Amino acid sequence: NAGVTQTPKFQVLKTGQSMTLQCAQDMNHNSMYWYRQDPGMGLRLIYYSASEGTTDKGEVPNGYNVSRLNKREFSLRLESAAPSQTSVYFCASRDRLYSGANVLTFGAGSRLTVL
Amino acid sequence: SQQGEEDPQALSIQEGENATMNCSYKTSINNLQWYRQNSGRGLVHLILIRSNEREKHSGRLRVTLDTSKKSSSLLITASRAADTASYFCATEGGSEKLVFGKGTKLTVNP
Numbered sequence: 001n002a003g004v005t006q007t008p009k010f011q012v013l014k015t016g017q018s019m020t021l022q023c024a025q026d027m028n029h030n031s032m033y034w035y036r037q038d039p040g041m042g043l044r045l046i047y048y049s050a051s052e053g054t055t056d057k058g059e060v061p062n063g064y065n066v067s068r069l070n071k072r073e074f075s076l077r078l079e080s081a082a083p084s085q086t087s088v089y090f091c092a093s094r095d096r097l098y099s100g101a102n103v104l105t106f107g108a109g110s111r112l113t114v115l
Numbered sequence: 116s117q118q119g120e121e122d123p124q125a126l127s128i129q130e131g132e133n134a135t136m137n138c139s140y141k142t143s144i145n146n147l148q149w150y151r152q153n154s155g156r157g158l159v160h161l162i163l164i165r166s167n168e169r170e171k172h173s174g175r176l177r178v179t180l181d182t183s184k185k186s187s188s189l190l191i192t193a194s195r196a197a198d199t200a201s202y203f204c205a206t207e208g209g210s211e212k213l214v215f216g217k218g219t220k221l222t223v224n225p
Contacts, residue, residue: 035215042215043158043203045212045213048211090158103148103160104158104160106157106159108157109155109156109157
């Protein structure tokens with residue numbers, strides 16, 4: 001199984017450009033998440049989707065939009081990139097190990113640099 | 116704001132020694148999880164402990180949870196160079212969201 005696949009792995013943008021990070025999972029998980037990781041900040045939740053057709057804001061949603069295209073795919077869009085969005089982005093999906101528990105499976109990450 | 120705070124921020128030990136990392140959190144939780152991240156990679160789930168549990172073991176990992184102190188610890192026994200990684204605690208409080216701390220960077224020297 002591929003698990004959670006993110007594309008692209010690396011991207012350099014200029015300020016004001018737009019781009020979409022793609023994420024797909026093949027584990028039939030219901031919930032999907034986008035986190036960003038910055039040095040010294042740990043992981044911060046941007047958006048999540050509890051099920052197909054629903055999305056909710058996390059801790060740092062400003063400057064981002066998401067689309068839950070179907071059960072497998074959850075994309076993150078930067079409409080007008082800013083240097084503050086330089087980060088490593090992780091997509092994750094949820095495996096229900098125990099009733100009511102969230103155990104996340106992560107992708108390998110997408111490193112984005114905004115100049 | 117982030118829920119969990121790991122301590123120490125960085126830890127350097129020799130192979131064979133035990134490594135202990137701590138996590139403190141602020142609000143009530145349903146469960147607490149530990150993840151590992153190797154350099155340049157995604158996070159990998161290690162172990163989950165529920166709020167009504169006090170201790171769990173998985174191989175060389177031992178996790179404790181003290182809900183009265185809102186704290187957890189992760190013990191890695193007989194560490195190996197391959198254990199070099201960053202370790203994160205994450206808390207789940209009943210919503211769909213899992214909130215991560217800033218992590219402990221562990222270096223195990225051969």
